[in-house]
Amino acid sequence: MRELTEPHTTDPRCASCHRRIDPYGFTLESFDAIGRRRDKDTAGRAIDDRGTLKDGTEVQGPAGLREYLLTKGRHAFVRQFCRKLLGYALGRAVQLSDEPLLSAMQAQLAAKDYHVGTAIDLIVASRQFREIRGRDHEPDHE
Numbered sequence: 294m295r296e297l298t299e300p301h302t303t304d305p306r307c308a309s310c311h312r313r314i315d316p317y318g319f320t321l322e323s324f325d326a327i328g329r330r331r332d333k334d335t336a337g338r339a340i341d342d343r344g345t346l347k348d349g350t351e352v353q354g355p356a357g358l359r360e361y362l363l364t365k366g367r368h369a370f371v372r373q374f375c376r377k378l379l380g381y382a383l384g385r386a387v388q389l390s391d392e393p394l395l396s397a398m399q400a401q402l403a404a405k406d407y408h409v410g411t412a413i414d415l416i417v418a419s420r421q422f423r424e425i426r427g428r429d430h431e432p433d434h435e
Contacts, residue, residue, distance in 0.1 A: 294334070295319060295341060316344030320358040371399055375412060382416045383425065394419050 301307040342354040
């Protein structure tokens with residue numbers, strides 16, 4: 294897989310995204326397409342599960358990726374998790390007006406040992422969730 298994706302890092306039209314996302318994928322090369330563990334690639338070669346992230350951090354395999362996400366990459370991971378969870382819950386893209394809620398979610402997650410229920414509780418109690426436009430406005434059929 295590495296040989297197939299590496300040419301994209303030299304093509305200017307593809308490079309900016311591939312340099313950012315490919316290293317994460319490389320660290321998960323020890324899993325096949327349906328998540329089974331494997332020791333060799335499809336050509337019978339040993340798996341190369343090393344990746345150098347955009348910030349220069351070198352990670353190897355799922356354990357290295359996990360360690361990175363729990364330490365150096367935690368803030369970015371938690372922020373993106375909150376954005377995606379909120380957007381999903383609201384059924385719309387996250388907006389600038391959602392920033393205070395996102396900040397509160399991140400702070401509460403950190404304070405409560407990153408239990409996902411904390412984020413869910415904050416979303417459900419939020420004005421954004423309780424006042425979703427169009428939810429209570431069913432057309433009258435007389």
